[in-house]
Amino acid sequence: xxxxxxxxxxxxxxxxxxxxxxxxxxxxxxxxxxxxxxxxxxxxxxxxxxxxxxxxxxxxxxxxxxxxxxxxxxxxxxxxxxxxxxxxxxxxxxxxxxxxxxxxxxxxxxxxxxxxxxxxxxxxxxxxxxxxxxxxxxxxxxxxxxxxxxxxxxxxxxxxxxxxxxxxxxxxxxxxxxxxxxxxx
Amino acid sequence: xxxxxxxxxxxxxxxxxxxxxxxxxxxxxxxxxxxxxxxxxxxxxxxxxxxxxxxxxxxxxxxxxxxxxxxxxxxxxxxxxxxxxxxxxxxxxxxxxxxxxxxxxxxxxxxxxxxxxxxxxxxxxxxxxxxxxxxxxxxxxxxxxxxxxxxxxxxxxxxxxxxxxxxxxxxxxxxxxxxxxxxx
Numbered sequence: 001x002x003x004x005x006x007x008x009x010x011x012x013x014x015x016x017x018x019x020x021x022x023x024x025x026x027x028x029x030x031x032x033x034x035x036x037x038x039x040x041x042x043x044x045x046x047x048x049x050x051x052x053x054x055x056x057x058x059x060x061x062x063x064x065x066x067x068x069x070x071x072x073x074x075x076x077x078x079x080x081x082x083x084x085x086x087x088x089x090x091x092x093x094x095x096x097x098x099x100x101x102x103x104x105x106x107x108x109x110x111x112x113x114x115x116x117x118x119x120x121x122x123x124x125x126x127x128x129x130x131x132x133x134x135x136x137x138x139x140x141x142x143x144x145x146x147x148x149x150x151x152x153x154x155x156x157x158x159x160x161x162x163x164x165x166x167x168x169x170x171x172x173x174x175x176x177x178x179x180x181x182x183x184x185x
Numbered sequence: 186x187x188x189x190x191x192x193x194x195x196x197x198x199x200x201x202x203x204x205x206x207x208x209x210x211x212x213x214x215x216x217x218x219x220x221x222x223x224x225x226x227x228x229x230x231x232x233x234x235x236x237x238x239x240x241x242x243x244x245x246x247x248x249x250x251x252x253x254x255x256x257x258x259x260x261x262x263x264x265x266x267x268x269x270x271x272x273x274x275x276x277x278x279x280x281x282x283x284x285x286x287x288x289x290x291x292x293x294x295x296x297x298x299x300x301x302x303x304x305x306x307x308x309x310x311x312x313x314x315x316x317x318x319x320x321x322x323x324x325x326x327x328x329x330x331x332x333x334x335x336x337x338x339x340x341x342x343x344x345x346x347x348x349x350x351x352x353x354x355x356x357x358x359x360x361x362x363x364x365x366x367x368x369x
Contacts, residue, residue: 011292012292014286018277024275032217038256044251047205052243059240062250063233070229082246085213097205100318107325108209115369127288133295140299141329142366148364154359163350169355174344177364179203181320181337183301184330 013096013126021092028088032081090107099125103134112140148177206315212276220269228261257324287315291322303330327369 008134048055099121116138130144155173159166200229232254239253247253287309294307301327309319343353 011300012288014283018281020222021277022274025277026270029266029270029273033262036265037258037262043252044258044339045246045256048250056240056243059236059250062236066186066232066236067229070225074221074225078218081217081221082214085273086210086219089210089213091281093206093209100205100288104318106319107321111328113323113366113369118282127284129292130288130295133292133299137295137299138368145364145367149361152361152364167346167350167353172342173344174340174360177245177342178337180338181340182361184303184333184337185301 012129017095017126021088024088024092025085028081028084031076031084032098036073036077036082040069043069043073094125095124098122099127099130103130104135144180148180170182198307204317208313209276209280214275216269216272218263220272222267223268224261228258231257231261283310283312283315286310287312287319291315291319294319294322296328298326300331303327303333332363332367336360336367340365 031134044116048058050058098175102121104117106116106119118138121128151173152170155169158169235254235257236250252256290307290309294305297305307319307322309315309322339356343356343360346353348356
């Protein structure tokens with residue numbers, strides 16, 4: 001039971017989706033670094049005027065201010081980059097989280113005994129083979145159920161004849177159903 | 186036409202699952218924060234040294250402090266970009282691999298269920314959300330197996346005979362009703 005085996009009904013996570021996620025991550029990171037550059041550029045690009053002593057003192061006095069400038073710019077970068085990456089995670093990963101949530105609802109519905117409809121995910125959603133596998137399982141259960149009920153109804157038809165034949169047919173049908181159900185383990 | 190207009194007006198539902206997206210957001214935030222702290226520490230110590238060295242050296246051929254640290258800053262920003270992007274990419278590939286592995290096992294489990302195997306555990310791994318999902322699938326399969334086995338034992342009991350026609354008929358009808366509850 002390994003992941004790659006599940007690729008029968010299409011891939012679980014499409015390559016295009018992964019590339020899109022990486023591209024957006026790249027743009028996000030570049031944007032964050034760009035903002036950090038702009039902040040530091042404006043902080044450091046003030047002209048150093050004056051004579052030799054003036055420039056010397058300006059450079060010496062720059063050091064105490066450098067640490068808070070860097071701290072604030074890095075903090076701003078971190079906040080902006082974290083915010084945009086969080087939004088990216090929520091809006092991109094919902095294509096996996098959404099189908100998972102939907103499948104959980106369907107499983108709960110199935111367990112509660114309510115009628116279960118065929119599961120289909122939205123276009124663009126990932127993990128599509130999960131819906132196909134679930135539908136296939138429910139489909140096979142329904143086919144078996146129909147066959148068992150048809151066997152029982154077929155046996156009931158013999159009740160138009162005498163009682164003994166009816167009972168024998170019913171017992172035969174039950175043995176057949178019990179044998180059929182043995183495949184479930 | 187009307188249907189198309191209605192469809193276009195429907196808001197797109199974006200599921201937010203804190204158990205799945207939350208850890209991913211935290212991991213990305215940790216990468217960005219770590220990158221930022223390393224950048225701050227490196228740039229701070231090197232800028233302090235460079236400004237001091239430049240002030241002492243003399244020959245001021247620059248207009249601003251930016252001119253002194255331009256190359257150094259560019260290299261550090263490029264380093265920050267590549268480090269954060271590479272670490273983020275590794276995280277993306279880890280998330281994709283975890284999804285492929287966890288959901289792949291769930292899919293395989295559902296496929297074997299279609300062949301009648303309802304007892305082999307899904308084994309979706311130890312990653313929180315996928316582990317929980319795998320257990321949910323196992324619970325559903327287990328419920329189905331219990332129902333099927335109950336019906337099977339009842340059918341076998343009825344087929345063995347040894348009961349009055351009235352009781353047989355009553356239990357036959359009950360069994361039919363119970364079979365109807367499988368995959369409703």
